[in-house]
Amino acid sequence: MAAERPTDRDASPAASHTASLADERVDHRFKALPPDAQGLTVGALAAERRNLFTGGFTTPVLALSAESVAHNLDLLETYAERHGLAFAPHGKTSMSPQLFAGQLERGAWGITAAVPHQARVYRAYGIGRIFLANELVDAVALRWLAGEMAADPSFRFVCYVDSVRGVELMDEALGAAGATRPVDVVVELGAGEGARTGARTEADC
Known part of the structure; x- marks a missing residue:
């Protein structure tokens, strides 16, 4: 981004x-x-x-080497600034709130999650911007998300979608949950015929 x-x-x-x-x-x-x-x-x-x-x-x-971690954090901040990037480092491997805080203090846009449970952990530690690198069609998770967004107007959540049907399922679940704010999405494009994820055709988009 x-x-x-x-x-x-x-x-x-x-x-x-x-x-x-x-x-x-x-x-x-x-x-x-x-x-x-x-x-x-x-x-x-x-x-x-x-x-x-x-x-x-x-x-x-x-x-972990504290000096190496600090060096990497500083390097990423410099790279993002140089290229005008809004970077959301992935948190699924470390699941470390302290590391998240260091990344955010150095200008990260937010933190990326792979699954809804990780997003719940992020919210428990005050992460205000989450990018879910996945499509979210789970009605239970969407109900939780609707509640989080209603309770905190400053909370920003973005996720992938790879089909019109996926958007329809999200819309149905959010509507049933009484969502008061829309969820921002990014269309994930599949990289070729054998792509593991992402929209494969223009019709999917």
Whole structure:
């Protein structure tokens, strides 16, 4: 997309929603963290600055370089600015609210999701703009979306469509849900006859 680049780089609504993560208590849900850290808050464990190799972590454990992450965030911001892009990085791999906040603070238009559940997680952490890289015809998910858009006039949601029938199904579900705002869509074009997704013919568009 090449429009609507955010102008306020200093305050990301997502950032204020991530602070509470440091208060989470470490338990069996936290992969690879030291068993003897059970009951500590995430913030308290992080403050101990334990050695990755001698601090009791179990393997496999994923470690990120803070310097490399910051470098990549800065590089992406520079690239998007240089080319006038409204960039929505995909969040499905990391599902990390802290990373989302960093991307938004550096000018990302929003965050991309693959499925509705991911969009629900994004909303829980204050993401105000979501691009769903999929067609959304699930009536239950559309009812949730209608509620989110009604409750928050500033919330922006965009998704793919690849057929007229898909738009009709969306319209029916949103109408039944009492949607008060339209949902913006982008027509996904299939790349050739064997394309996995996207509209294949002009009639589909």
